[in-house]
Amino acid sequence: MAARSQPPQATYDAIVIGAGIQGSFAAYHLAQRHRDTLLLEQFILPHSRGSSHGQSRITRSAYPQAHYARMMPDSFRLWQQLEDEAGTSLYRQTGLVVLGPAGDQELESCRRSLGAGDVLDTTALAQRFPSLQLQPGEVAVWDGTGGVLFADRALRAVQDIFRQHGGTLRDGEKVLRIEPGDVLTVTTTAGVYRAPRLIITAGAWTGALVAPLGLRLPLQPLRIDVCYWREKEPGTPGTGRASPCFIALGLSQAPHSIYGLPALEYPGLVKVCYHHGSPVDPEERDRVPPDAPRPYVGLLSSFISRYLPGLEPQPAVVETCLYTNTPDEDFILDRHPKFSNIIIGAGFSGHGFKLAPVVGKLLCELSLGEEPSHSTAAFTITRFSSVLQPEL
Numbered sequence: 001m002a003a004r005s006q007p008p009q010a011t012y013d014a015i016v017i018g019a020g021i022q023g024s025f026a027a028y029h030l031a032q033r034h035r036d037t038l039l040l041e042q043f044i045l046p047h048s049r050g051s052s053h054g055q056s057r058i059t060r061s062a063y064p065q066a067h068y069a070r071m072m073p074d075s076f077r078l079w080q081q082l083e084d085e086a087g088t089s090l091y092r093q094t095g096l097v098v099l100g101p102a103g104d105q106e107l108e109s110c111r112r113s114l115g116a117g118d119v120l121d122t123t124a125l126a127q128r129f130p131s132l133q134l135q136p137g138e139v140a141v142w143d144g145t146g147g148v149l150f151a152d153r154a155l156r157a158v159q160d161i162f163r164q165h166g167g168t169l170r171d172g173e174k175v176l177r178i179e180p181g182d183v184l185t186v187t188t189t190a191g192v193y194r195a196p197r198l199i200i201t202a203g204a205w206t207g208a209l210v211a212p213l214g215l216r217l218p219l220q221p222l223r224i225d226v227c228y229w230r231e232k233e234p235g236t237p238g239t240g241r242a243s244p245c246f247i248a249l250g251l252s253q254a255p256h257s258i259y260g261l262p263a264l265e266y267p268g269l270v271k272v273c274y275h276h277g278s279p280v281d282p283e284e285r286d287r288v289p290p291d292a293p294r295p296y297v298g299l300l301s302s303f304i305s306r307y308l309p310g311l312e313p314q315p316a317v318v319e320t321c322l323y324t325n326t327p328d329e330d331f332i333l334d335r336h337p338k339f340s341n342i343i344i345g346a347g348f349s350g351h352g353f354k355l356a357p358v359v360g361k362l363l364c365e366l367s368l369g370e371e372p373s374h375s376t377a378a379f380t381i382t383r384f385s386s387v388l389q390p391e392l
C-alpha cells in the first residue's frame, strides 16, 4: 500500500501516470537517478483492472523482431538487478519451445535471434516436453533462456524499491487533467501536482488521457480470456511446474499465436492463451453477459485436443486481462510531438512485461532529454498518420 502519512507534496522532478509494470519501472529508474518522482495510480494497489496483474508472464530471448531481440540481454540483466535489490526471486528458468510449420518466417526469425538456434527433432522435443504433440510438417526451436516472470511479485518489488529510493507512490488517485507547460500541472481526484517532466504509462486508458493534449493515438484495448486447463492425469510429465513454456506460430486455424506456461498459479492447471482478444472499452471490461460467445476459447479447445491431449479440452478457469495494441503491434515510446516534456509509453500488447525494465529505462532517458540507450526508431508516434488533432 502507498504511504498516506505525508501530506501531498505539490512539486516534483518528475510525475509518472499509471503504476502498471511500465510506469513502475519508469519511476524506479528516475528515482535511481535521484529524481524526486511521484507515481500516480487511479486504483488502490494491488488491482486486477489493467494489464500487469496475475502470477506469470513468459520471458525469452527468441524474438521475431530484431529490435526487441536486441533489448533482451539488457532486460535479463535488469530483472536480475531487481531480484538482487529486492532480495526475492522473480524468474524461473524453464526453457521455451517455439513451434510452427517448417520454413515459417516468424519461426525462422526467432531461430536467428538465438544465434545458431537449437532446432529440436522429435526425439529431443519428446525428452524436453513429452506432452506436446507437434503436427505433421512442424518443427520446434529451443530457447534455453525462456522462463516465467512472477508478475504480481515483480510489480510489488519494483514499487518497493522505487519507494526505498525516495519515490512517492499515491494510489487511489485518478488523474483528471494535464496542463502542459515548462512546468506541467497534473490534477487528480485528490490533489494538484507540478513537475518539469511527465511520463504517461496509463495502459488501456492512455488514448483517453492524451486526447485532451491533442493526440489521437491508434491504441486498441482488447479483452483477453486467460484460460487454465486441467491435467487429465494429475502429475503427467510435461505439464507440471518444471515444464517449458511454449509459443505456437503460423497456425493454420488461427491468425495469431497461442502460448502456454506450466502449471504455476493453480495446482494442476496449465495456462494456455490466445494472443488476441475482443475490442473493449477498459471501463466496460467485465460487462460481458455470462452466456456471451467466447470464440477464442473454442479455438484454444481445439488446439488443446491436438497439441496437448493430456489436458481436459474445456478450460477449468477463465480470467480476464487487457492488451493495448497499436496497428503494427509495436510499442509507442516517444515524446509528445508538441510538448517535448511529456513522454508517452503505450501499446505494449501481450509482450511488454518481459521488456518493462528496458522500457522504463528508455522512458526515463527520454524524459531527462538524454539519448536513449537503445534505438527507439520502431516506436515513434509519427509512424502513424494524423495523430495530431488539427487545433493543435
Ligand SMILES: Cc1cc2nc3c(=O)[nH]c(=O)nc-3n(C[C@H](O)[C@H](O)[C@H](O)COP(=O)(O)OP(=O)(O)OC[C@H]3O[C@@H](n4cnc5c(N)ncnc54)[C@H](O)[C@@H]3O)c2cc1C
Pocket: 017, 018, 019, 020, 021, 022, 023, 040, 041, 042, 043, 049, 050, 051, 052, 053, 056, 057, 058, 059, 173, 174, 175, 176, 201, 202, 203, 204, 205, 206, 209, 224, 225, 226, 273, 321, 322, 323, 346, 348, 349, 350, 351, 352, 353, 354, 355
Ligand atoms: C493475459 C496477458 C498475458 C500476457 N502475457 C505476457 C507474457 O507472457 N510476456 C510478456 O512479456 N508480456 C505479457 N503480457 C503483456 C504485459 O503484461 C503488458 O504489456 C504490460 O503489463 C502492460 O503494462 P502497462 O503498465 O502498460 O499497463 P497497466 O498494467 O494496465 O498499467 C497502466 C496503469 O495506469 C493506470 N491508469 C490509467 N489511467 C489512469 C489515470 N487517469 N490516473 C491514474 N492512473 C491511471 C491503470 O489503472 C493501470 O494500473 C500479457 C498481458 C496479458 C493481458
